[in-house]
Amino acid sequence: MADRRNEPVAVIGLGRFGVALALELVKHGTEVLAVDNDPQEAQRLSGQLPHVVAADATDLEALTQLGINEFGRAVVAIGADIEASILVTSMLAEIGVPDIWAKAQTAQHATILARVGAHHVVTPEHDMGERIAHLLSGHLLDYIEVDDNYAMAKTFPPHDVAGVPLRDSKVRSRYGVTVVGVKSHAPPPGQLSEFTHASGDTVLMSGDVILVVGKVAAVERFAAAD
Incomplete structure (x- = not known):
């Protein structure tokens, strides 16, 4: 299996899970593009993460402009907004991201994420x-x-x-x-x-x-x- 530690990762959603994940990836030398729809949150994290942008990840054009279609890996770390989580996951699949990870709130949410294109679904609260x-x-x-x-x-x-x-x-x-x-x-x-x-x-x-x-x-x- 190829070592993918140095491949860049897009982390979409900067709640507690997304921030912790992005910081840990950066700590281990992985290039991270962190995306959140809240400009204030993006600004707050700009001193901790090298590449943070405020953008609406539910907008397909915005994802394309950010170049996320060129990423080999992406994580949908959106928390409580289940609809946005599903929509972003489906759009990442649509633009051809080959390795999509997504955070689920419930078992039903996890099932839907897998159906719309997530290759890996995690349930951190349940686990x-x-x-x-x-x-x-x-x-x-x-x-x-x-x-x-x-x-x-x-x-x-x-x-x-x-x-x-x-x-x-x-x-x-x-x-x-x-x-x-x-x-x-x-x-x-x-x-x-x-x-x-x-x-x-x-x-x-x-x-x-x-x-x-x-x-x-x-x-x-x-x-x-x-």
Whole structure:
């Protein structure tokens, strides 16, 4: 897969999500054209983002004049105005932007965005709510669902798998998860405590932080084990 980090990105809609995205892209060296229909908002952000313009992105001619049809990637980060979000997404598809990302407010909104041309649809509020719900259990240090019903989590090892090599602990057969990384709570003198790949020879100790992957229910069951 080609490395596309240096390809410019058009970010349309400068609410909290759009601004955070644009700033992070710029931070990593990506050229960003940020667009918002509010001249005051564009002016406010001009000191933080190199290329900010005030324009009505629901106007096809305005998009063309901005040269967005020449961008390989665009993000529709428009927030509460669902109609504008759908219209802009459809126009980006019409002018031939090959990689369109769009923010959705609801599942229905996401479905419509995909139908009118979005190649990728994100639901940040829903995803964050889901993540926090899992973290509130108290067993997980971090959690991300990487696909439907499949997750990666940061947690501590149960006592019954500590002190023996992973291959002997039978974590996968007993719990249905795979330990992919470990961060020792007591690294050797002179070494930083950082994540390393886990192998069959890895011996987990109580207090270590581990990364596990597996189906959501299995990950939660493993994290809750004593």
